[in-house]
Amino acid sequence: MNAWLITGGAGFIGSNFVRMAHERIDAKLIVLDALTYAGDLARIDDILTSSKVEFIKGDICDTELVQSIFKKHQISKVIHFAAESHVDRSIFEPHAFIKTNVEGTLVLLEAARKAWGDRQDACFLQVSTDEVFGALGPDDPPFNESSPYQPNNPYSASKAASDHLVWAWHHTFGLPTIISNCSNNYGPWQYPEKFIPLMIFNALEGKPLPVYGDGLQVRDWLHVEDHCEALLTILEKGSAGETYTIGGNNERKNMYVVNMIADAVDDITGNPKGTSHELIRYVKDRPGHDRRYAIDSSRLQRELGWHAMFVFEDALYDLVGWYIWHKEWVDSVRAKDYSNSYKKQYGDI
Numbered sequence: 070m071n072a073w074l075i076t077g078g079a080g081f082i083g084s085n086f087v088r089m090a091h092e093r094i095d096a097k098l099i100v101l102d103a104l105t106y107a108g109d110l111a112r113i114d115d116i117l118t119s120s121k122v123e124f125i126k127g128d129i130c131d132t133e134l135v136q137s138i139f140k141k142h143q144i145s146k147v148i149h150f151a152a153e154s155h156v157d158r159s160i161f162e163p164h165a166f167i168k169t170n171v172e173g174t175l176v177l178l179e180a181a182r183k184a185w186g187d188r189q190d191a192c193f194l195q196v197s198t199d200e201v202f203g204a205l206g207p208d209d210p211p212f213n214e215s216s217p218y219q220p221n222n223p224y225s226a227s228k229a230a231s232d233h234l235v236w237a238w239h240h241t242f243g244l245p246t247i248i249s250n251c252s253n254n255y256g257p258w259q260y261p262e263k264f265i266p267l268m269i270f271n272a273l274e275g276k277p278l279p280v281y282g283d284g285l286q287v288r289d290w291l292h293v294e295d296h297c298e299a300l301l302t303i304l305e306k307g308s309a310g311e312t313y314t315i316g317g318n319n320e321r322k323n324m325y326v327v328n329m330i331a332d333a334v335d336d337i338t339g340n341p342k343g344t345s346h347e348l349i350r351y352v353k354d355r356p357g358h359d360r361r362y363a364i365d366s367s368r369l370q371r372e373l374g375w376h377a378m379f380v381f382e383d384a385l386y387d388l389v390g391w392y393i394w395h396k397e398w399v400d401s402v403r404a405k406d407y408s409n410s411y412k413k414q415y416g417d418i
């Protein structure tokens with residue numbers, strides 16, 4: 070049976086993708102994930118027993134394992150999500166980022182090259198980030214497929230390095246690869262150290278809401294399901310050797326998002342209006358913090374017909390409800406590896 074290899078499928082975006090692909094795609098889904106602190110099988114619990122899904126706990130840096138997967142299954146597509154993904158952690162512990170994001174990508178590319186030979190109907194899709202392009206000034210046009218790479222932190226540098234490997238494997242060896250660079254995702258099942266779930270849970274628990282610097286950094290928020298739709302569209306209609314930039318067209322200042330979350334939490338829990346706003350604390354900015362990211366997705370819209378469907382403000386309000394409903398899951402993943410890194414990031418607030 071035709072099979073797709075999905076790395077990092079127990080993570081935030083990967084798990085949303087596995088669920089969508091399980092519904093829509095007639096292929097076996099091989100999910101390879103090391104289950105680091107960020108990975109959790111509860112995210113795909115509902116489909117793990119499906120005969121279409123096979124989960125393999127393992128490291129993408131393990132050459133023998135990765136090659137054995139290509140030998141055992143007829144892999145026609147690799148959708149590569151597995152990564153160390155948190156910028157703050159990359160500042161404290163950069164080695165793991167170089168190991169997984171760079172070396173792990175190399176192992177996958179080499180395994181695909183050996184297994185596929187000259188085959189051109191396969192696809193290696195590298196799921197990357199807009200952070201590889203660096204930061205925008207307030208009046209700069211959004212990033213697009215022609216933007217030069219200028220990564221500013223260890224995470225984005227490691228992703229940029231892996232994107233370059235992917236491009237080189239296409240250019241030198243003819244491997245059918247595609248790179249997608251997307252903006253910040255939000256949605257269900259995100260690890261609670263990330264900005265939006267962190268603010269939601271601190272507000273719910275009456276803890277300080279730590280805002281880096283002046284809070285006026287701008288991010289272009291993309292709903293994770295819009296992102297997964299875009300990836301399926303690229304896999305279906307995209308061309309090898311191309312890059313596609315994916316954004317939600319939702320540029321928002323961090324403070325705006327924090328205020329929206331505070332309002333939503335007060336509204337949903339019945340707190341008097343303004344209660345959660347009093348929890349906002351400005352903390353020392355993250356070193357090398359990029360000021361603004363934004364993405365121009367017009368090529369993806371024009372050429373492949375993809376459009377973002379979610380309205381940011383409505384989806385964010387619903388998401389607060391989703392996290393309240395899934396508090397037990399959040400508590401279980403926070404129990405794994407949370408408080409140490411939280412303290413390193415925000416100190417003793």
Ligand SMILES: NC(=O)c1ccc[n+]([C@@H]2O[C@H](COP(=O)([O-])OP(=O)(O)OC[C@H]3O[C@@H](n4cnc5c(N)ncnc54)[C@H](O)[C@@H]3O)[C@@H](O)[C@H]2O)c1
Nearest residue numbers: 077079080081082103104105107108128129151152198254
């Ligand atoms: N979250 C975002 O906003 C965002 C935006 C742009 C791009 N991306 C990219 O999308 C991908 C997925 O991001 P995410 O937010 O879902 O990340 P995540 O941290 O939630 O998940 C990463 C997954 O990879 C697994 N993993 C880590 N190291 C591994 C290894 N050595 N071998 C096998 N599995 C390993 C983890 O266990 C986890 O399940 C990443 O490549 C990231 O760079 C994310």
